[in-house]
Every structure is written in C-alpha cells, then in structure tokens.
Amino acid sequence: MTTAVMIRPRGRTALKGLAFAAPAILLLLAIYIVPMLVLAGFSVTDYQLGALNWEFVGLKNFTDAFADPVFLRALANTALYAVIVIPSGVFLALGVALLVHGRKRSRAFWETAYFLPVTATLVAMATVWQFLLHPSLGPVNAAITWLGFEPVSFLGNPALLIPTMALIGVWQVLGFNMVLFLAGLTAIPQDLHEAARMDGAKHPMDRFLTVTWPMLGPTTMFVVVTTSISAFKVFETVAVLTKGRSGSETLLYSLYLEGFEYSNTGYAAALTLIFLGIVLVLSIGQTLRMERKVHY
Amino acid sequence: MARQSLDLSGIRKGFGQTQVLKDINLSVREGEFLSLVGMSGCGKSTLLRIIAGLEAPDEGELRIGGRDVTNSDPSDRNLAMVFQSYALYPHMTVRQNIATPLRMRKLGFAARLPLLGRVVASRHTLAEIDAAVAQAAGTLQITHLLDRKPAQLSGGQRQRVALARALVRQPAAFLMDEPLSNLDAKLRAHMRDELVGLHRRLGATFVYVTHDQVEAMTMSDRIALMIEGRIEQLGTPDELYHNPATLAVARFIGSPTINLLPAEAGASGAVSVKGMTTGLVAAPGPATLGIRAEDVRVSAGGLPARILREEKHGPDRFLTCELAEGETIVLRQKASDPTGADADGWLSLGFAEERAHLFGSNGLRRDFRVVEKAAA
C-alpha cells in the first residue's frame, strides 16, 4: 500500500518528463542523430544522389580528399581567410570596444554604428561591396587613384580574392566581437582599476596590462573561438562575389559544390566530416567550459 | 617613510547638483589612526577617494607631508589603499598581488612585460621584491597562502592579502575604505584588534573610513564624524563620547543610543524635564537633554517609568522603560543588582547630572552648571 503510493506519483513525473521532452527527443533523432549516422555511412561509399547502386569504398573518400587539388586549395584558402579574419576581427574589435567603453554619452551611437553590419543580410551587403570595390565605378578605387596609386582590382586579381573576402568578413564580425568585449569590459570591477592606480600603474597601458587584459582573458578566448568557427564557415561572400572562380573556393563552398551541384554524395560526406572535425576541434574547449562554467 | 601628515584645506566636491563635500578642513597627524565615520552618503568615502587621488576635488588643497599633491596622479602620492571589496587581482596569485605595487615602482616598463620581463629585469631588484613580499606576508601570517589565487581564500584571508599588498611598499599613509564590512561579526572583531596592532607596530598614518561607530571608537586615535558633507566634530573617541559638540554627534556615537528628552530652562535658568526640576542651570529656552544609559539611575523622586523590556548582556542589563507620555528611556544596570522596580514594573528614574548633555534648539551643545537641587 505504502509503496504503491510512493511509486505512483514518481512514475507519473517520470512519464510527464518524458512526454515533455518527447518532441525534442524525436527531432533530435531526426535532425541530428540519424543524419549523423547516415553521413558517416555515406562517407565510406561512392554513393551519388540518384544513382541506383553504390559500393563500399572504405576510407578512399578521405584519402582522395587529401589528394584532391581543389579541396586542398579550398582548405588553404579557408586557412588564409581565417588567418586574416581572426587577428584583425579580434584585435580591431577590442580596440573599438576600449574606445567605446570610455565614452559616456555617445556610447549608444558608436555601438549602433559598429553593430549595424552584423544585422544586415550579408548576401545583399556583399553585392554592395562588389560595387564599392569595382575597379572603375567604385568609390574605394576612386579614393586609391585620388591618392596617386594604381587602382586595385580587388575582385579581378585572383591573389586578392581571399584577402578581399576576408576584409568583408572582418567588416561583418567586428561589431559582434565589439559587443562581446564591451560586455567583458563592463564586468571588470571599477575597484580593480583603482587598485592598480594606487599600486602605481600610472600609464593607461600599465593598467591595461595589469587589469584589463588579464580580466578579459575568458572573453578573449571566447571571441577567438567564435570568430574562428565563423571564419571556417565562410560561404555567402564566395557565393555572391566569386562563385569559386579563379581557385577562390572555400571549404564550405567546395563542399556545397561537391554535395549539391555535382551530387558526389559519398565524397561530400567525407568532406563534411573533415569540416565537422575542424569545427569540433575549435569548439571543444568552449563546450567543456560551458559545462563547467569556470570563472575567476 | 610611513609616517606622513595629511593636510586638507577647503576641500569641496559636488556631483551634478548635489554638494557632497562642503569645505572640509582636516589635518591628519603623522602616525595617527584617524577614522572618518558617518552614515552612508555623508561624503566620507568621497573624501577618502580625494585623498587617494581617485577623485579630484572641485576646490581646495591637499598636502602629504607638506607637499602639495592636489593635482598629482594617485601613483605619485605614495599612498596605499585597502578597498571594501579588497580589489585583489583575481588572475594573480597572492604573491603576485602583493608584489604588484613594487613591480610597478621598481621595474621599468619592459621588465614588467610577461615573458620579456624575466630576461630584462635586474636580478637584484627581483630579489629585493621577493624579500619585501616575504616580509609583508610574514607580518600578516599569510606565508602559506602565497601561491594561491584570491578565489581560493576565505574573506579574512583576502583581507590580509589586501593589507599585505598595502604595506609591502611602506607608503606615506594607509587609506582604508570600510575594510571590515564584508567579514562576519566574530572575524571583524578579531581583525579590528589586528589592525590596531598593525598600526602600532608600523607607526604609520592610517585614515580609516567606516559607518560603524563601534569600530571607530575602539580603533582610532581621533575620529572625524561627518554629517552631510561636513565634519561635525573632530576629536578623540572620549571627546566625542563625553563631550559631543552637537545633538547629531551625541545621537550617532554610543550604543545603546543616547536617551534624549525634551527639556526647558526657565527664566531662572533651572532646567526641568517633563515637569521634574533638575539640578542643571543653563541659559533660558527650550533644550534637549541627553543622558547615556549608564548615567540613568533608579532614584526616588525622579520620573516615573514602567519597564517595557529587559535585555541581558552578560554582566550588564539594559532596561527599556516607558515614561508617562510615551518616550522610552534605556538604562544600564549591573545584572547582579535588583532592578529597583515595584511589583507592577514601575520605577523612578533620575540621572547623573554632572554627566548629562544639554543641546539648544539649534542642535549645538549648551553649557550648564550643576547646583544642589532644592529638596522637592
């Protein structure tokens, strides 16, 4: 009698919990788990969408990938893009955040100005950039010529394609990172800056090195991680500006072409797993941190 | 080095419309423990921050050891400050925290850089810093904590680290902003003793901000009691307790709060309280009579009062009594003595007249003399 009374309500909450979580669990299976397994399955076959038969090929897709000049070029392009976007996107944002943080009345204005590119639809803005950077019609080259230099063919010279797209990437990510840094700066207790002044940190650079920079450590880590992940996902600018011409494809763009334009499903699955591996390596630390919630 | 005087003259400070400090003149003597005490919002913290150089005064002058520092940077004043939150650098170990003021002063910019610094810094200076840190840590008995980070320390330990960081470089004076307010009651009492001991050992000038009059009374050489941006009274704890200059001072200092009763000095100057003529003689006019709890006596022919509450404090007891018209009065007795009340809890109250305080209607202390009271 007693045990029945004890068990029944408990059983009921367990059922309720499962019922509440059920839609999410089903979707998790349908959108994440099953596709993941299918993806892994594809990656060891030569399956092509629409083909009637396929064969098991083992790790051939992976070995092919690392021998495929297009894929290696895409990998190198993406790395170059990341190497430009990560440091500039992080340190420029930090600089802007430090300047904006010191403003009182005009702070909202600067915040808005720098954040605006984050909200704008990148596809549309990439079109605008294309026009801005136009060798003869764009104001950027007009300014360069006015300064007495040769016009730069930003989107014509193959060597400049990735750096140009990286420039747009920095433009887009700057405001986002600035807001994260501003949040980090606001969280530093005023007391610490004052203590540093009492301790003899006279020059602002001294106070920055003693208090601001170390206290921003977790924020900086976080910003670097998010910026690198988004750098490795660059797609829109390529799709709008170059469509991969002159060897300017990036990881995600070449993946898109293989998987969805050429229907090389098996091969694309292997590329996807490589892409996923990169993203996971970049985000693993952040995820563990999220679980532990370690703070100073 | 750690014994320098601080002289403030004509200090004013306002934030927007509100005047926080109104013409502060104050001299802190060499080696003195001076408390700035008052309720929150009285301007005591602002005054301390002006001394520290973290705020600039609108007007006035500040001298440290005779040198005008009104416009100099905090780092050039050679003062140490202990913050209410301790403001320890959370990313540094205790050792690094304590060393910071010395590194800032003794090492050049390059030598302070994270990696390069190790190569550039002179070994001799580094050894000097290490020795100073070890000594400061020894003084505060935190040597065993040197390699921990602040987050791994208890409140009391953090407090010690903050103190060590302050004393490591032998400043001209120590500034403390409510340093004990984040500790629990027992630890607070303990740290109070330690601070007094530290002050005695260092012989340094201390300026100590607190809202707690007990802290100020027990620790200070002198107290500056601040009310609404002014120094209401400056004096030793005894002076403030036994000779409050104003009604506000009398009310602020002392626990339990001083008993205040409306009084009236008649044409002859004889002061009467609630219809009872006292032995006090003062200039005619309405007044307020203040009597501390320990100066209230049970005596025949006094004011009739009924016991409301009894609080036991070990050897003593506080009796809260109600007078005829609803005023309450607190008296302190030896717990071993009888209360002196009748079966219904009524007693008759008098007071030690020579120890009473009289304040005019303007709140200022009023002089009086005590005469033999004519028999009732």
Place this chain on the structure above:
Amino acid sequence: MRRFIPHIVLALGAGVMLLPFYWMVLTSIRAPAEIFDISLWPIPKEFTGVENYTQAATTVPMARFMLNGVIVCAGILIVQVLTAVPAAYALAKLRFPGRRLLMIAVIAALCVPMQALALPLFVGLAKAGLLNTYFAQMAPFFLSVFAIFLFHQSFRSYPDEIIEAARMDGFSEMEICWGLVLRGSLPSLAAFAVFSVVAHWNDLYWPMIVVNDTALAPPPLGMLFFSDVETGANYGALMAGAAMITAPMVVCFLLARRSFIAGITMTGVK
C-alpha cells in the same frame, strides 16, 4: 585636443563600417548615368529612386521573397519555441529517466553546425520528394538545441516552491510550464526570438540547397537570383534590391537596439 582623439578614431572607423550602407542607399536613388561620376555627395542630380525601386521590385518578385522570409522565419520560430520550451522545462524541473543523457546530447549537438547535417537532410528530403517546399526550408531548424540550452539555464533559476504550490493548487504541468515558468523567462524568449529570426532571415546556405524555385526563395536567395539577372546592367536597381532586403532587419535593429544586441550576441554561446 587629446579628449577628441578617441572620437576621431571612432568616427573614421564608423565611416568605414557605414560606407556600404551609405553607398547602397545613395546609388539606389541615383540615375544609372550618374553612377559613372563617382561622388559621395548625398544629393543626386536626378532622383530616380522610384524607378530603381520599381525595377528591383518587378524584375524579380521582391515582395514574394519578403513574404517567403516571413513565412519561413515565423514557421521556424513557432516550432522551435513549441518544442524547446517543454523540453527545457523537463530538463530543468522534472525528473525522468535519460535526463542526463538528453542534456549531454543537447550540449554535444550545440557544437554541430547546421552545414554538417545538410547533406543527409538534403538526401532525405529529396527522397521524400519534399525539395522546393516551405517545409524543406524549415524542417532542419525545427529543433533548436540552443533554445533548449538557453531556456534550461533560465528556467533553472525559477523557484521550485512556486511550482510545487501551483501543483497543489491544481495547475496542470502544461499550465505551469507555459503560464508560470516561461513567463518568468520572457527576456530570454525575446532574445531567442531575435536571434532565431535574424539568423534565418539572413541564411543563404540551406535555401540555396533545397530551393531553386523563385517563388519560394527567401530574401538572401532572391538577392542572389536578382544579382545574377542584373549583373552589371543597372546598379541603381541592384542597390535598391539590396536596400529592400537589408531594410527589415536594420530597421528592427534600430528600433530595438538593446534586445537585438542581446539576441544576436547570444549566438556566441552557440
């Protein structure tokens, strides 16, 4: 003078940040002929804004793109909230077998970008004959593990006593979840809504994969179609199109700056 240096630096930077917006709007109201004299002067010699915008709106079904964007974003957001809120509530406040496992799965799924799942999902939708539908555009986003994580964090701080009192008062678990607990987390809900709508309004990758029918294209894909059609021909119209596609999010941002920033920066957690 030194006081103004930060302002000057910020102003120069802001000039670069805002230049594309300025150039876009300016070109969108200038006559095609004027495009060849490159000037930043804000007043066009000839105002052809009406023509440019009309051309942009008629060459491609611009209004249709917008409507598609609204349908897709709304559909995604509604299902995301309907599935994530109960799951987050169960994770935060109910005990059931597999709860820990679900939590781990949610956090693990947070690391997996949508692009990694695109291929099998595409194959699945293709096999089911569902390509070129609104459903295909929305389906992969029906579950937001980010929403579950966010609401879980927020719900966890809701006092258990109130939930227990509500149970004693006879509220059903559904009423408690939607009526009490979610109400305590409205700021999180608002921030998530902003985050979700901005992300999907601006997304190009997935629509590009599952849609090639112009009538179903959301704004970014529409923009891509449009710029392909319009290459080099009429920059005025092209910029007018870009302005129209960018405007909704930019205007919303300017109107609700605070919650926008809160919502978008939450992506950081993702």
